Amino acid sequence: MLDVLYLAHDVADPAIRRRTLTLEAGGAKVTVAGFRRGADTPANDVIDLGVTKDGRFGQRIAAVVKAAMLLRRKLHGARKPDVIIARNLEMLALANRANAIFGSDVPIVYECLDIHRLLLRKDFAGKTLRATEHYLGRNVSLLVTSSPAFIENYFRPISRLKAPTLLLENQVIDLGDDAGMQTARPRPPQPGEPWKIGWFGALRCRKSLKLLAEFTRAMDGKFEVVLRGRPAYTEFDDFDGFVENEPFMNFHGAYKNPEDLARIYDEVQFSWGIDFFEEGLNSSWLLPNRLYEGCRYNTVPIAMRGTETARFISAKHIGLVLDRAHSSALAALFAGMTPERYLAEFGKVAATGSQSWVFDRADCQRLVNRLAALHANDAHTATMQELSQTHSNKGGLL
Incomplete structure (x- = not known):
């Protein structure tokens, strides 16, 4: 059994739980060590590395330095892992420290699913951060990222990392043991009811x-x-107050992925796949979790023209693409929306098949096998043929 040490930037992030489930379903034993955000309480089986604050870059650096000094004590009694996975750049620093503690011969996997805007700056701060990434990544055996646009726009032309790259999209975990995962039916509103747009996730x-x-x-x-999901309260003046004062908006809190997906997507017809958080940069390049979640349940995705999400759904001939970030343009996009038009759009998504959107148990096993190849010192000769077989229609694994 492959023994994985997973270093998490935020132990409460649902993406950490999904990756842990994926690795365990593939046959790995996973130990999670990571930071908490604010008052979040880690699970009993998580090694707590301290508290970091969202949007406080300086504080996070200080927390990483402190954790590095305490890491030997924190890992006392832990078995030497076969692979260390570092989620985000700050955890890559701790991965190198952990590797040194365990003898400096453990393969390190750098999992980078967002490109922080500071990495893209052309000033001294940006150059310094990229140099830091290069230094910390000198021993990385595998880079894992979730969108081809991250490779094309950052890792290939800008980043100096030399590690082999695995494209691992944000597909929905489907282990085949939950009948609720299989439901996906058309759901036009009843007469007098509104059309519903779901904006779920981060x-x-x-x-x-x-x-x-x-x-x-x-x-x-x-x-x-x-x-639904986890609001980044640091990015809003008053998220809860704003939504409460909107007559046609409702916030229903967090949800579990994949357990709650069938239920929550069954309540909406459209899925908001647009993000202007780092407009023109990370937000233009990512393929968000909500894209795969929604399409898994045949919810019609909405994307912004000029983004990787728009290119992705256009290549599959599905979804709606917004031309301008303005309410009038959105109204024009939905002009004349009828049950018949919706059913036609629903049918296009359904025709893609669930395999385009899910990561099943066999995928989990192939991923763990890929990581095991690193442990076997075969990082340069192992190919992605096994990972990509049965997924030529997915575009999710390269």
């Missing part, structure tokens, strides 16, 4: 919130926005 985009509020007010109740 809620961090002020521009999207304002745009959707203006749109639903302009449509006077014909459309409603349902919000």
Whole structure:
């Protein structure tokens, strides 16, 4: 059994739980060590490395330095892992420290699913951070990222990392043991009910919130926005107060992925796949979790023209693409929306098949095998043929 030490930037982040489930389903034993954000309480089986604060870059650096000094004591009694996975740049620093503690011969995997705007700056701060990434990544055996645009726009032309790259998209975990995962049916509103747009996941985009509020007010109740997930409160003046004062918006809190997906997507017809959080940079390049979640349940995705998400759904001939970030443009996109048009759009998503959107148990096993190849000192000769077989239609594994 492959023994994995997973270093997490935020132990409460649902993405950490999903990756842990993926590795365990593939046959690995996973030990999670990571930071808490604020008052979040880690699970009993998580090694607590301290507290970091969202949006406080300086504080996070200090927390990493402190954790590095305490890491030997924190890892006391832990078995030597076969592989160390570092989620984000700050954890890559701790991965190198952990590797030194365990004898400096453990393969390190750098999992980078977002490109922070500081890494893209052309000033001294940006150059310093990229140099730090290069230094910390000198011993990385594998780079894992979730969108081809990250490779094309950052890792290939800008980053100096030399590690082999694995494209691992944000597909929905489907282990085949939950009948609820299989439901996906058309759901036009009943007469007199509004069309519903679901904005689920990491809620961090002020521009999207304002745009959707203006749109639903302009449509006077014909459309409603349902919000679920974890708001990044540091990015909003008053998220809860804003939503409470909007007549056609409702926030229903966090949800579990994958357990709750069938239920929450069954309540909406459209999925908001737009993010202006780092407009023109990371937000233009990512393929968000909500894209795969929604399409898994045949919810019609909405993307912004010029983004990787828009290119992705256009290549599959599905979804709606917004031309301008304005409520009038969104109203034009939905002009004349009828049950018949919706059913046609639903059918296009359904025709792609669930395999385009899910990561099943066999995928989990192939991923763990890929990591095991690193442990076997075969990082340069192991190919991705096994990982990509049965997934030529996915575009998720390279």
